Amino acid sequence: MIKTIYSKGKIVAKTGNEVMAEAMRQIEPDVVAAYPITPATEIVQIFSQFVADGVVKSEYVAVESEHSAMSATIAASAAGARAMTGTSSQGLSLMWEMLYIASGLRLPIVMAEVNRALSAPVNIHGDQSDTMGARDAGWIQIYSENSQEAYDNMIQAVKIAEKAKLPALVTTDGFIISHCMEVVETYPDADVKVFVGEYKPDRYLLDIKKPYTLGAIDLQDYYFEHRYQIAKAMIDAKSIILDVARDFEKTFGREYDLYEKYMLDDAEIAIVVIGSAAGTTKVVVKELREKGIKAGLLKIRVYRPFPSQQIVEDLKHVKAVAVLDRADSCSGAFNPVYSDVAASLYSAGLTSPKIINYVYGLGGREINTEHISGVYEKLKRIASGIEKPSNQVEYINARIK
Amino acid sequence: MANLKELSKNPERITSGHRLCAGCGAGVVARQTLIAAGNIPVIVTSATGCLEVSTTVFPYTSWKTSFFHSAFENSAATCSGIEAAYRSLKAQGKIKEDIRFIAFGGDGGTYDIGLQSLSGAMERGHRMLYICYNNEAYMNTGIQRSGATPKGAHTTTAPAGKVRQGKEQHRKDLTQIMAAHDIPYVAQSYIGSWNDFITKAQKALAVDGPSFINVLTPCRLGWSYKPEDTMELARLAVETCMWPSYEVENGVYRINVKPKEKKPVTEFLKLQGRFKHLFKPENAHILEEIQKNIDEKWALLQFRTEAGCRA
Numbered sequence: 001m002i003k004t005i006y007s008k009g010k011i012v013a014k015t016g017n018e019v020m021a022e023a024m025r026q027i028e029p030d031v032v033a034a035y036p037i038t039p040a041t042e043i044v045q046i047f048s049q050f051v052a053d054g055v056v057k058s059e060y061v062a063v064e065s066e067h068s069a070m071s072a073t074i075a076a077s078a079a080g081a082r083a084m085t086g087t088s089s090q091g092l093s094l095m096w097e098m099l100y101i102a103s104g105l106r107l108p109i110v111m112a113e114v115n116r117a118l119s120a121p122v123n124i125h126g127d128q129s130d131t132m133g134a135r136d137a138g139w140i141q142i143y144s145e146n147s148q149e150a151y152d153n154m155i156q157a158v159k160i161a162e163k164a165k166l167p168a169l170v171t172t173d174g175f176i177i178s179h180c181m182e183v184v185e186t187y188p189d190a191d192v193k194v195f196v197g198e199y200k201p202d203r204y205l206l207d208i209k210k211p212y213t214l215g216a217i218d219l220q221d222y223y224f225e226h227r228y229q230i231a232k233a234m235i236d237a238k239s240i241i242l243d244v245a246r247d248f249e250k251t252f253g254r255e256y257d258l259y260e261k262y263m264l265d266d267a268e269i270a271i272v273v274i275g276s277a278a279g280t281t282k283v284v285v286k287e288l289r290e291k292g293i294k295a296g297l298l299k300i301r302v303y304r305p306f307p308s309q310q311i312v313e314d315l316k317h318v319k320a321v322a323v324l325d326r327a328d329s330c331s332g333a334f335n336p337v338y339s340d341v342a343a344s345l346y347s348a349g350l351t352s353p354k355i356i357n358y359v360y361g362l363g364g365r366e367i368n369t370e371h372i373s374g375v376y377e378k379l380k381r382i383a384s385g386i387e388k389p390s391n392q393v394e395y396i397n398a399r400i401k
Numbered sequence: 402m403a404n405l406k407e408l409s410k411n412p413e414r415i416t417s418g419h420r421l422c423a424g425c426g427a428g429v430v431a432r433q434t435l436i437a438a439g440n441i442p443v444i445v446t447s448a449t450g451c452l453e454v455s456t457t458v459f460p461y462t463s464w465k466t467s468f469f470h471s472a473f474e475n476s477a478a479t480c481s482g483i484e485a486a487y488r489s490l491k492a493q494g495k496i497k498e499d500i501r502f503i504a505f506g507g508d509g510g511t512y513d514i515g516l517q518s519l520s521g522a523m524e525r526g527h528r529m530l531y532i533c534y535n536n537e538a539y540m541n542t543g544i545q546r547s548g549a550t551p552k553g554a555h556t557t558t559a560p561a562g563k564v565r566q567g568k569e570q571h572r573k574d575l576t577q578i579m580a581a582h583d584i585p586y587v588a589q590s591y592i593g594s595w596n597d598f599i600t601k602a603q604k605a606l607a608v609d610g611p612s613f614i615n616v617l618t619p620c621r622l623g624w625s626y627k628p629e630d631t632m633e634l635a636r637l638a639v640e641t642c643m644w645p646s647y648e649v650e651n652g653v654y655r656i657n658v659k660p661k662e663k664k665p666v667t668e669f670l671k672l673q674g675r676f677k678h679l680f681k682p683e684n685a686h687i688l689e690e691i692q693k694n695i696d697e698k699w700a701l702l703q704f705r706t707e708a709g710c711r712a
Contacts, residue, residue: 030489033482059489061481064521068478071518074471075446075482081489083482101471205467206487206496208442213462215470217454 002183005253009185016147016177019184020086020112020170021046023154025056026192029110030081030199033061033072038124039174040088040114047086066091070098077107078214080204082158084109088174089116092130096137099167103138103230105214108161108168108199111139112154115275115326116174117363125364126174128275131303132327132336138230140168140237141304145260145278147172147182149301152254155187158196159244164237166230173276173326175364187252195251234305241302258307260299261314263289267296269379270315270353272341273324274300277360277367284372295376300337308344315345318353319383322375324396326361334393335359354382354389360396371396403437403599411436412465414443419463420455424628426592426618426635427452427507430534433595434503435466437602443501444469444483448476448510451541452534474514477522477531480504484527501606502529508549509539511615512575523582523611530605530612533575536620544623548573551643552694553687554675556623561678566687571694579613580649586612588648590657592619593635597646597657604650617644625674637669642699647706654706663699666692 002011014022020043024032032051034044044060051060061076063069069085076083087095092113102109117123118130131141142157144150153170161168172178203212218226238258245256260278263285264270271281278299288295298314300307315321323342325335334342338357345355358375361367375396381387414435421428431452435443444467447453453470456463471479480502490496504522506515511533519531538556539545546559552571555561559568576589585608588601598616605612619634621627626634638644639658643666646658667688670676679687704710 030493031482031485033485057489057493059485061485061525063478063481064517064524068475068481068518068521071471071475071478072482072485075469075479076486076489078469078471079444079483079486081486083486097472098475105471205444205469205483206490206500208444208467208498208500211465211467213457213464213468215453215468216457216459216462218459222459 004185006185006187008188008191009252012184012186013181014147014184015179015181016144016150016172017042017114017179018046019147019151019186020154020172022186023151024084024112025050026189027084027155027158027196028056028193029058029084031059031061031073031076031083032085033063033069033076033083034085034087035063035066035069035091037066037088037091039116039178040086040091040112042178043086043112043114066094067098070095070102073109074098074102074105074107077109078105078205080201080206082199084111086112088114089118089130092134093118096134099134099137099139102167104226106165106230106233108165110154110157110161111167111169113169113171114174114178115171123363124174126176127362127364128326129328129362131169131171135304135336138166138234139304140164140166140241140302142168142170142302143274143300144170144172144177145276145299147177147180147184150177151184151186152248152252152256155192155195156244156248156256160237160241162199163240163244164233166233166237171275176276191251195248237305238307256301258302258310260301262297262299264296264298264314266294268294268319269376269383270296270298270318270321271324271372271375272298272300272321272337274303274337275326277324277326280367280369281372284369284376288376293376293380303337306340306344308340311341312344312348312350315353316348316350320379320389321353321355322358322379323355324358324360324375328359328362356382356389357393358396359393365397367396403596403603408436408599411439414465415456416463416465420458421451422622422628424621424631425451426536426620426631427534429592430532430598430616430618431456431505433599434532434602437599438501438503438606441501441606442466442498443503446470446476446480446483446504448506448515449473450507450510452505452507454541473510475518476504476506476510476515477519480529480531481522481525481527484529502527504529504531506531506533507540508533508535508537509547511535512548512573520582523579523584523613526610528610530602530614533613533615534618535615536618536623537572538620538623540620540623549575552691553679555678556675566678566684567675576615579615583652584611584613585651586648588614589644590614590646591617591635591639591644593632593639594658601648604648623675626672630672634669634672637664637672640664641666641669642695643669645699645702647702654702654710656702656706666695
């Protein structure tokens with residue numbers, strides 16, 4: 001029998017989408033505005049049923065596009081409501097313009113995002129191209145390895161966003177987590193509500209006694225400083241995220257950080273990865289450890305803000321590192337996670353570890369333990385000096401020449 | 402009918418000192434809308450455009466009531482989000498007051514890029530008034546053609562040249578598109594008659610549901626005329642039936658201004674630089690076609706009104 005970590009917790013079997021909807025029910029935002037898109041549809045579909053059944057007091061705005069979903073969510077948040085939405089892939093792309101406005105206006109919106117490939121060719125399966133493309137939009141980005149993390153991350157994201165005054169998105173890998181039934185521990189409604197607390201904005205449009213203008217035009221004299229404030233807020237968000245994680249652990253017993261170390265402290269070779277592939281990697285690391293190979297894993301949980309200084313401390317002793325990106329920047333150079341990891345190491349003055357970049361899993365392409373084992377094999381050869389690290393992106397399980 | 406004596410007691414909620422051009426109609430629309438609202442608290446949203454950039458240059462604002470802008474194509478979706486927040490917070494007892502919601506957009510932000518957002522918000526039935534201040538082109542970016550630009554008008558993206566004579570298409574009839582949404586109140590109005598516009602704004606604000614007003618708002622720069630002629634031009638648009646003043650209330654059409662003598666459309670066109678090229682002898686056929694189109698539309702509107710047509 002599976003035991004709960006929290007004394008009042010309940011073990012349930014739910015998909016990633018179901019637990020995200022469950023978290024939203026417990027958070028009970030004032031407004032949810034959303035538009036259907038595979039594989040995220042279920043989240044708002046389940047939530048709209050909660051509204052229809054009177055289970056939540058939330059207003060559900062069934063808008064006519066994702067652009068309007070984000071516009072209405074932004075407006076509701078500016079008006080003084082706790083506002084949420086959910087989307088994926090093309091939907092997130094259609095929101096692009098508004099994503100930057102949400103952060104620019106410093107609105108603490110929380111989005112349930114399901115990672116899916118971007119068109120063309122159209123593909124509904126999981127990869128992280130969508131949120132990776134939005135990495136410069138000023139949103140806090142929290143990735144989930146499994147449904148439990150998705151649930152916990154949603155609850156934490158509300159507090160994080162409201163303290164940081166930045167919007168936050170919580171992701172799961174499309175289908176792999178969104179549609180996969182898993183054992184999850186949920187917490188009682190009342191306890192979640194107490195943890196999340198009441199939303200009390202400093203200033204909001206519906207406060208008619210203190211009318212104000214939001215969304216004014218900045219000319220050359222103010223724009224730069226206002227944009228700097230967003231960048232600064234993102235830096236400051238790191239300690240906020242850690243504070244919220246500490247509170248969360250104190251309340252519900254589960255430990256969270258900006259990233260997770262798995263057998264990394266004495267590792268000679270390591271993989272850096274985000275999302276569900278971390279689970280697959282853990283299996284391989286364990287197998288390798290049984291064979292006496294010092295393999296480790298660094299799983300990025302919070303990609304924005306990027307834990308740049310922190311990961312340096314935990315990677316500097318490793319001989320060879322492979323960074324696995326589930327998105328291709330088509331940059332002619334390297335991909336998002338690799339670029340951030342490499343820049344972090346280099347800016348710290350390090351010439352080791354040796355570091356290579358892989359792209360995997362685009363459009364839901366399988367990534368299994370054999371593929372991951374292959375990466376560690378390569379890292380072993382690089383670490384021992386048999387092979388030189390490639391300075392080009394390599395691809396896992398793709399028919400390429 | 403609005404009463405001027407009573408209206409004079411209503412608060413002014415947009416200040417002077419904004420940066421709209423001399424003779425601009427948009428400021429008149431905004432001011433009269435807020436006067437129409439009386440003492441009821443309102444929250445205003447606006448599409449990106451002249452009205453927005455000219456009234457909210459940070460750190461200043463001309464709005465004494467809460468004002469929100471986020472982007473170009475989403476004034477209606479934005480207003481609907483605020484209205485949804487209001488309904489939620491009011492139901493929870495966190496807000497006590499009655500508040501009304503007004504969205505502004507120019508014709509570019511309404512006829513073209515914002516049409517989907519507007520259509521969605523109207524269909525969803527939010528209690529909000531959407532006002533299109535229609536100056537018949539993208540004036541904020543420098544007079545580009547829009548779906549509201551009338552045939553023959555010179556704009557910078559459909560200019561009059563050696564082989565083309567301004568916009569080649571007729572404008573779309575957005576007021577009819579909105580009437581087809583079967584919302585409780587749709588009106589076409591114009592600046593130049595405070596009574597026509599304010600009466601309509603008051604009716605629209607009293608409706609428990611979505612309402613839409615398309616108000617013709619001459620732009621002295623884009624239409625190229627003397628700034629003091631703004632009101633006169635708008636009146637001529639109505640007197641020539643180029644822009645009939647009418648309303649569709651719960652589906653029933655009513656013409657609000659029936660010109661005693663329907664003037665030829667050239668009376669309206671000839672005062673504006675944007676139509677100057679149409680008065681060359683070789684372009685007489687374009688003027689004829691514009692007149693024919695206006696006559697047909699006017700006859701259709703009269704037919705709908707007289708037949709007691711429902712939208």
